[in-house]
Amino acid sequence: MTTFKVHVRVVPRAGLLDPQGQAVEHALTALGFAEASGVRVGKAIELAVKADSKAAAEARARAMCDKLLANPVTEDYLVEVEG
Amino acid sequence: MTTFKVHVRVVPRAGLLDPQGQAVEHALTALGFAEASGVRVGKAIELAVKADSKAAAEARARAMCDKLLANPVTEDYLVEVEG
Amino acid sequence: MTMKVAVVRFPGSNCDDDSLQSAARAGCKAYYVWHRDTDLHGADVVILPGGFSYGDYLRSGAIARFSPVMQSVLEFAKQGGPVLGICNGFQILCEAGMLPGALMRNGRLSFVSRPVGLKVERTETAFTSRYARGDLLRMPVAHGEGRFTADAGTLERIEGDGLVVVRYVGLDGGPLPETINGSVNEIAGISNAAGNVVGLMPHPDRASDPALGNTDGLGFFTSVLDWAAAKR
Amino acid sequence: MTIAHPFPGERPVTAEVVKEHNLNELEYQRIVAMLERTPTLTELGIFSALWSEHCSYKHSKPILKTFPTQGPQVLQGPGENAGVLGLPDGWAVAFKIESHNHPSAVEPYQGAATGVGGILRDVFTMGARPVAVLNSLRFGPLDSARNRYLFGGVVKGVGDYGNCVGIPTLGGEVTFAPGYSGNPLVNAMCVGLLRAEDLTLAQAHGVGNLLLTMGSSTGRDGIHGASFASEDLSEKSEARRPQVQVGDPFTEKLLLEATLELIERRLVVGIQDMGAAGLTSSSAEMAARGGVGVELDMDKVPTREAGMTPYEIMLSESQERMLIVAEPHRVEEIVAVCRKWELDAAVVGHVTDDGMFRIKAGGVTVAEIPGQRLVDDVPIYYPDAQESEKVVALRKAPAPAHKAAIEKDLVALLDNPSIASKRWVFEQYDSTVQANTLIGPGGDAGVLKVPGTDFGIAVTVDCNSRLLALDPYEGGKATVAEAARNIACTGALPLGITDCLNFGNPERPEVFFQFREACRGIADACRAFNTPVTGGNVSLYNESPTGAVDPTPTVGMVGLLEKLACRTPSHFAQSGDKVLLTGPTADRRLGGSAYWALVLEFVGGEQPTVDLDQELRLQKFLVAGAKAGLFRSAHDCASGGLLVAAAEAAIGGPYAVHGLGASLDLAALGGSDDAALLFSEGHGRVVLSVAPGNEAAVAALAKEHGVPVATIGTVGAVDGELAVKTAGGAYRWPVPALRTTYFNAIPRRMSHVAEDRAAV
Numbered sequence A, B: 001m002t003t004f005k006v007h008v009r010v011v012p013r014a015g016l017l018d019p020q021g022q023a024v025e026h027a028l029t030a031l032g033f034a035e036a037s038g039v040r041v042g043k044a045i046e047l048a049v050k051a052d053s054k055a056a057a058e059a060r061a062r063a064m065c066d067k068l069l070a071n072p073v074t075e076d077y078l079v080e081v082e083g
Numbered sequence C: 001m002t003m004k005v006a007v008v009r010f011p012g013s014n015c016d017d018d019s020l021q022s023a024a025r026a027g028c029k030a031y032y033v034w035h036r037d038t039d040l041h042g043a044d045v046v047i048l049p050g051g052f053s054y055g056d057y058l059r060s061g062a063i064a065r066f067s068p069v070m071q072s073v074l075e076f077a078k079q080g081g082p083v084l085g086i087c088n089g090f091q092i093l094c095e096a097g098m099l100p101g102a103l104m105r106n107g108r109l110s111f112v113s114r115p116v117g118l119k120v121e122r123t124e125t126a127f128t129s130r131y132a133r134g135d136l137l138r139m140p141v142a143h144g145e146g147r148f149t150a151d152a153g154t155l156e157r158i159e160g161d162g163l164v165v166v167r168y169v170g171l172d173g174g175p176l177p178e179t180i181n182g183s184v185n186e187i188a189g190i191s192n193a194a195g196n197v198v199g200l201m202p203h204p205d206r207a208s209d210p211a212l213g214n215t216d217g218l219g220f221f222t223s224v225l226d227w228a229a230a231k232r
Numbered sequence D: 001m002t003i004a005h006p007f008p009g010e011r012p013v014t015a016e017v018v019k020e021h022n023l024n025e026l027e028y029q030r031i032v033a034m035l036e037r038t039p040t041l042t043e044l045g046i047f048s049a050l051w052s053e054h055c056s057y058k059h060s061k062p063i064l065k066t067f068p069t070q071g072p073q074v075l076q077g078p079g080e081n082a083g084v085l086g087l088p089d090g091w092a093v094a095f096k097i098e099s100h101n102h103p104s105a106v107e108p109y110q111g112a113a114t115g116v117g118g119i120l121r122d123v124f125t126m127g128a129r130p131v132a133v134l135n136s137l138r139f140g141p142l143d144s145a146r147n148r149y150l151f152g153g154v155v156k157g158v159g160d161y162g163n164c165v166g167i168p169t170l171g172g173e174v175t176f177a178p179g180y181s182g183n184p185l186v187n188a189m190c191v192g193l194l195r196a197e198d199l200t201l202a203q204a205h206g207v208g209n210l211l212l213t214m215g216s217s218t219g220r221d222g223i224h225g226a227s228f229a230s231e232d233l234s235e236k237s238e239a240r241r242p243q244v245q246v247g248d249p250f251t252e253k254l255l256l257e258a259t260l261e262l263i264e265r266r267l268v269v270g271i272q273d274m275g276a277a278g279l280t281s282s283s284a285e286m287a288a289r290g291g292v293g294v295e296l297d298m299d300k301v302p303t304r305e306a307g308m309t310p311y312e313i314m315l316s317e318s319q320e321r322m323l324i325v326a327e328p329h330r331v332e333e334i335v336a337v338c339r340k341w342e343l344d345a346a347v348v349g350h351v352t353d354d355g356m357f358r359i360k361a362g363g364v365t366v367a368e369i370p371g372q373r374l375v376d377d378v379p380i381y382y383p384d385a386q387e388s389e390k391v392v393a394l395r396k397a398p399a400p401a402h403k404a405a406i407e408k409d410l411v412a413l414l415d416n417p418s419i420a421s422k423r424w425v426f427e428q429y430d431s432t433v434q435a436n437t438l439i440g441p442g443g444d445a446g447v448l449k450v451p452g453t454d455f456g457i458a459v460t461v462d463c464n465s466r467l468l469a470l471d472p473y474e475g476g477k478a479t480v481a482e483a484a485r486n487i488a489c490t491g492a493l494p495l496g497i498t499d500c501l502n503f504g505n506p507e508r509p510e511v512f513f514q515f516r517e518a519c520r521g522i523a524d525a526c527r528a529f530n531t532p533v534t535g536g537n538v539s540l541y542n543e544s545p546t547g548a549v550d551p552t553p554t555v556g557m558v559g560l561l562e563k564l565a566c567r568t569p570s571h572f573a574q575s576g577d578k579v580l581l582t583g584p585t586a587d588r589r590l591g592g593s594a595y596w597a598l599v600l601e602f603v604g605g606e607q608p609t610v611d612l613d614q615e616l617r618l619q620k621f622l623v624a625g626a627k628a629g630l631f632r633s634a635h636d637c638a639s640g641g642l643l644v645a646a647a648e649a650a651i652g653g654p655y656a657v658h659g660l661g662a663s664l665d666l667a668a669l670g671g672s673d674d675a676a677l678l679f680s681e682g683h684g685r686v687v688l689s690v691a692p693g694n695e696a697a698v699a700a701l702a703k704e705h706g707v708p709v710a711t712i713g714t715v716g717a718v719d720g721e722l723a724v725k726t727a728g729g730a731y732r733w734p735v736p737a738l739r740t741t742y743f744n745a746i747p748r749r750m751s752h753v754a755e756d757r758a759a760v
Ligand SMILES: Nc1ncnc2c1ncn2[C@@H]1O[C@H](COP(=O)(O)OP(=O)(O)O)[C@@H](O)[C@H]1O
Pocket: D134, D135, D136, D137, D169, D170, D171, D172, D173, D174, D419, D422, D425, D426, D429, D440, D441, D442, D443, D444, D445, D446, D462, D486, D638, D639
């Protein structure tokens, strides 16, 4: 068993309104960051997962996303396993 | 000028209490994901940044974090530029 | 026979007493069921009250939906049992898939606590039969994540089948001067097709005490008396 | 005499280390004399925390002793976690106010949130269920991005915490003035209800009884918060990042339910929250109150991080923790209750008979201090007091030259964030949870129903620092008088107060003068009104490089509304009603007024004095009139004077669909200076509206109470005009326009909060 560090990104599904992303983009523009666009704000979840292999760790993390970490109605997720 | 896709992760600083991470960890355990530990929940921000180079895009993104995206008192951030 | 109303308490529920008192005022026998309990103790009605179950961490209602009691609530609803979700209870019902759509962070991003006007649109439900279509109700909202959202297909079905139970309107019944939370079509509450499961963001449980001068919400607690009588 | 060994690896105590701990030479010598040896670092940390101003009141105690604290209504006066007053039918109300100024200056969101958390625990630890929170806030002007950021963050922090726990916010106040730019003030007040027989005290008793911690585990956050709160804000504070504590309102809610269940089932001997100075103050204070010793074993304290030293564990200010004293045979049941509420509990020590405050770690004693002396032997200071020459001169300064433009001036006042509606703030606070709210924020005082009864309580928090800055004694009186007037306007009888004394550095004579005089004013007013001081909080050293804050002794008051049906709202209710003005109208001085300060930018001059007898008569009259059902509305004249009060009554509540016009004829009041007539802030005045035909009955009642009253006009049409006639002029405003100004003043300044983090 190895412990893998896993990064999960949960983001609002494309096409859905993202008021937080809009507010941040607006603020960035006002602060002079005109080069920023298409801002979306979601959740970053870090965790350690014990598993036999990197692939197994990823599979478990995806299962966690399907079950709990992301809302299938409104969110998409992305799993990255370090190492 | 190229447009770079940038991923920013803003996470609660180590040592600070992360009640949200704790609650998620409890829930994962209760759902049978005993292999998960050390859960921390932060923000994932995606944006497009126009810049001359990847390095320049990253520098601007870091400036955005310093100025707006992360709270320097309670959060750490990580910037990744695609491509 | 008096109606038995089970009010489910999750860790972090904080309107549990408000619902209990409201149900009692409607003449029901109301009692608590702890979220770890899987026995509803012969309930005729189940209420999922407002609050911040599990601190609303991750997403409101996301963790509570896995509480042991929810399996029983799901079964109960499948058998046609009336289930009312108020505020956090509505969020839990959506997370559990017992009602369509989702409740997202308010459009203006901040918590909103204020009285709102509501227009009653569906009265063929367990919780709104004592109202008339078009009735204007006033009651408080208090939430940070109440923006009702659904994909285009789902929304079409909700509207097409007339599943919207209450919609936000101005306090005088006129058009809204500004959106309350950015909900699509200003939807404040919906039901399932059968009408036995209802969820809404506003708080009828805070508008049912004559001493406070507003009983517009009491109908949500008295309507079930008729529903049960009709089913019996 | 006593023994203690340094914890392995602990730094030796040097002069440098002593200084780092904010202890002066005299204090250090006293410690050495008490121990008859050099203290260990752990001991030094313990002294530093308990002897900080925040915990020991070393500069303020003698002054606090002058407050009236007794009365037939007092069940628990100062000294416990919260004061308690008796209510009818065996009910009682516990309430307390506390500051979280310094943490909020560093991290507004978490600072404010944990401030609310702390004050909630102070109240439920007494066995009371929190039923209302209030907040009193001070910031620099909103034209600065940094101030907008602080304001936005604090309001969100207050809201998120109270909302999650499920306690309605029933009122508060927010003022913006240049003096707070470097040092915002965040005071939170909590009000709880209990059955008198459930009153629980924070005392340790019974040798052999056990000490348990309950709630969150202990982390490295907030170490030295108490002494941090007792020093000036400086660049250095920015570097004190680990002191930021993160609040967890979800755990707080569980802690609240578990605590109340433990108390209801009589499972605990004593209980106290771990607030400032965490485990140190809670255990030392409980032991001293009970006259016993305690021994704590650091190895048994659940910690969040590995390798924490006893020093860190004792001084951590991790939030959402309680300390319990219990009989050994109760431990099992206590743990079961905690488990039900998904909380951890651990036995960490026991009560001893030797009076020592003893800390063990790794099997050795790392601190051993005579317990009573640790708490009681703190040096008491009697600083010099001397009024600042500058203030004396300001009072005598001539009136600013101006040409009054009454119509514009009223609009300017209503558009000033200090006077404008705070709807932007309280809309972020749940004000109706618990379903007992009769009057939420937006009126003179909040009113709630005591569940299952026919009576209620009214709550308010007030302070007009401008008046205190010019004359702390009169300002102190005025603060209590305004709070009482706000309570009485709703029909409730003032019962008692809690106070939060926010001042600058007491070692400066002009600051200590303000402190002493303000307290004298508060004490005199409380004596006159029979509203004893039941507790409070002192927050000194509110200074930044730009100087001390204005003296801000915030007063939180509770009143009894005998009959729910007799509550009086603040805003005009019905066209055609008569408008009456109570109180004397001769004192028209403008010193310290909002008009001079906010419109003419001049803070100075002589202010109207408070006649305490007249205020008391007014309170009695308001309560009697409400009981007789004579008033349709009552709103006191405070900041902005008569004209702002009348305009607010016409504008209507925050969610009224329309305002109501009014036409007022003030010619009979005489005088040629309309600005003085309309904007002076003479005390003891209330704008009433009564149903036509009731004026005579009101006049008779007023006469009986010795309160002057005059009919000054009529409530006008829906969305009509506010029209005011004076001896020499006539002014008009469309009410809908006034509403827009009044409700949009803050939102329009806060529409781009997100940008403002940049200024931090
Ligand atoms: N920070 C706040 N939180 C909640 N309510 C507030 C706050 N600030 C002001 N309010 C509410 O706005 C209303 C007006 O406040 P204020 O101008 O201080 O009134 P007054 O002059 O009558 O004391 C009151 O009902 C008060 O409770």
